[in-house]
Amino acid sequence: MLSTMQDTPLSIAQLLRHGSTIHGTAEVVTWTDAGARRRSYADVGRRCAQLAHALRGLGVTGDERVGTFMWNNAEHLEAYLAIPSMGVVLHTLNIRLFPEQLIHVANHGEDQVIIVDPTLLPLLTPHLPQLSTVKHVIVTGDSTDGVEVPDGVQVHAYETLIADQPVEFDWPEVDERSAAAMCYTSGTTGDPKGVVYSHRSVYLHSMQVCMTDGPALKQGDRALAVVPQFHAMAWGLPYAAFMIGASLIMPDRFLQPEPLAALIAAEQPTFSAAVPTIWLGLHQYLEQHPQDISCMHDVLIGGSAVPPSLMHTFDEDHDIQILQGWGMTETSPLGSVSRPPAHTEGEERWRYRYTQGRFPASVQARLVDVDEVVPNDGTSIGELQVRGPWITGSYYGIDADDKFDDGWLRTGDVGMITPDGYLTLTDRTKDIIKSGGEWISSVDLENAVMGHPDVIEAAVIGIADAKWDERPLVAVVLREGSDAKVEDLQEFLSDKVAKWQLPENWTVINEVPKTSVGKFDKKRLRSQYTDGDLEVTRI
């Protein structure tokens, strides 16, 4: 029996149409070195039409890819909306990739055009000769002075290119399962792998971002998108903002604590999203330069585990609720969000908030330990596998069967799930430490060490041990001027972790090495250790 429902596709064009009309007075604010520049969603809608006409004029058609090499700003938002809406595919290029990775992903994605911010030209133009499919480079702003491109590549100024184009575009009706955007993972091992989002997955994910069990973005919110647009679609905020009528505040290249604090003071965001490092940095800055940032009611944090101490600090010092979330490029990225059950309070509520959160109805999750699904009983540990309409089922153009298990995505994250669905990650499969046959969670140790007031960052890796196979090594970054000794830190842990887990190997470093998206790069930390570059104290 067929339903009588209309078969209207879920599409990004519908988000663009809705946001630029019904919510036409919402605005995208882009931070500059001279303060804010503003653009209404109605204007964004007209400029999207102009951009689409301009790209058609350059011959972009079919399912060709248009790359972006940009900060978070109004033009990047236009690219997010216009490119998929015209039926072609947006490819967000990570500006922090190493050159050989950048060359790999642009060639593998076969990008025909790259839109680039002037400030990022030095990171792109040297590699253009190796980008074999790129025919056009569009530089945002109104000038291409001094931009050097290889023969056969044309360079255009964004504003000049779109200036005389019509302000309406007859957005085609797309198959909702067709490609809308692609993003390569920034794995620390092997070549980056491409994930291709569909119109359907983007649309459904946007709905989730506005649902009460998700980030609950709402009309009138002013969302500060610190999470880069080149990283997992800025966690879906640009699309969700057009769906619901939330304004967007884009920091462009001003991601340091001082300009972020100025941006917050000037633009009064009500919501924000970023990796923990950003908030740690902002918090330290605000200790020296007090400022009320309580305009933000919710701050979504993901990408790595959030130290409980940071959550308490934001709650108590700034009256801001930190929402932990779990996700990855492969999951669009929203998986779980740590909204505690409504009936909880006090310590119990905090225990829920420390978790990576609960999965919504659209994301099924299970734990697998050696090919067997283990129960969600809050104690059984296994690799997290997920399934759902915005979870990837393959990687673009490569075989990666080992990343999937009977249609479920193997996340490489290890943890446990309570009967009421809250996830606690204990490790990455590759970071877990096996000591004397027992597992030690590097994440638990890191969180415990970061609870010490003098510790800014802590990363734990497993190192070879003759007796126990592996033992943890703790690398800590101390607060400036601290005279804490590693013995004090070990003592601090003594009532927080089991005795056999208490680490005896410590090293004080200036900074934890980070990946291109700001996560702890334990691979580099491990090679620093094996290369003898770390001064290890054994207590």
Next chain:
Amino acid sequence: MLSTMQDTPLSIAQLLRHGSTIHGTAEVVTWTDAGARRRSYADVGRRCAQLAHALRGLGVTGDERVGTFMWNNAEHLEAYLAIPSMGVVLHTLNIRLFPEQLIHVANHGEDQVIIVDPTLLPLLTPHLPQLSTVKHVIVTGDSTDGVEVPDGVQVHAYETLIADQPVEFDWPEVDERSAAAMCYTSGTTGDPKGVVYSHRSVYLHSMQVCMTDGPALKQGDRALAVVPQFHAMAWGLPYAAFMIGASLIMPDRFLQPEPLAALIAAEQPTFSAAVPTIWLGLHQYLEQHPQDISCMHDVLIGGSAVPPSLMHTFDEDHDIQILQGWGMTETSPLGSVSRPPAHTEGEERWRYRYTQGRFPASVQARLVDVDEVVPNDGTSIGELQVRGPWITGSYYGIDADDKFDDGWLRTGDVGMITPDGYLTLTDRTKDIIKSGGEWISSVDLENAVMGHPDVIEAAVIGIADAKWDERPLVAVVLREGSDAKVEDLQEFLSDKVAKWQLPENWTVINEVPKTSVGKFDKKRLRSQYTDGDLEVTRI
């Protein structure tokens, strides 16, 4: 270019799985003459499996239809979840249909089985001989004593039937576009017409119910579903509650103000949904029997326009926000919801709240006047047409091309839309009054008259007029003991409507006739007038 996303179908089985595990401690409360009975969602999940096994045992298979002739209660919730999840089709039968309509829809839908509440048997069993496809009648509870069915029809007690069945069921993976449930419209003209919802439409609609620009149902809410489950899927609350982990409070047959007030006192709902009549009745009851009902933060009202006076009363006397909504059986039913823009306050905010609300991204709306789309400028008037993934595109098994326009549903509602997307309905196409070539909105007049403190209800119809073609006739129901004269009411209107709209024809009646779903039945009012049954005063 194909996306790499998983092709996981949106399905009711996924809502059932999610709600009965992750939210297994949420509960459905059913009101009885001996207070509340409770059932956890975990139990509902097990009983759904048992019901599905039992129905399979009766031979229900393929896309056969299982009808329900029930109040809102736990067993009706089980039918809502189990029947579509097993791949067959739920058909909710409206218990208030006239016999010939009931016989028509059960035969037209070819229902194989009907599940019925014992208290409703007298309305069903007399018609069973004419229900040509029904083979089984399942009576909720544990007894079939005294139930008379025709030869060839088997009767079963629900509890006995499911008791020994397995508590798990291997829910099939369905095509998300396949039929999940059907509901016939309760139009006042012609035979009821069938709308068939798909798994996809139900799932997407459930997401919208939990979105911040919709009813924003959330985990931990206790949703009092007064709107019947036999009417437009109880506005999607049962499915949304399983999606988000909200408990459900079901009034069963206790829909009168007194038991509703007792139910609210006992169960402390936080959210509710019903037609205006229910709230008018409750409000009048509470004036005589004061009680704090402020446990409800939001009350969704739709089905007919909400008198502004009722909204103010709930706001000021009960601290409850009334959310007006617009929708119909054909729209699943959620169209628009009157959440005002975040920046508004005071009078401006109220003006937005008086509207039928704003459409979400998934429901496109336009106004058409004589084949031409008119602008959304807040003044141009046209027939509302809508489009989207949970809007019907046809009716089951009949031709109704005149109800659609180029793929858009013609709603039969007339109104205007502001540039920021707020709908104000002025009339039904068939109720609008044409006086001297100008349109008079019956709804505006009704609202204005209902603003008078002595008026409980007012319905306006057009009556033939020699000079002006048509003029409004106002039928009013006065508060008990009121000595207001119709001249006073006309005087009351004199500064509220244009002089040429001021009605000169009035009639005082005991009750406005209602349709089976509680809407003003203007068709009956018109025939009462033409039959000379109304005593009309001409001022």
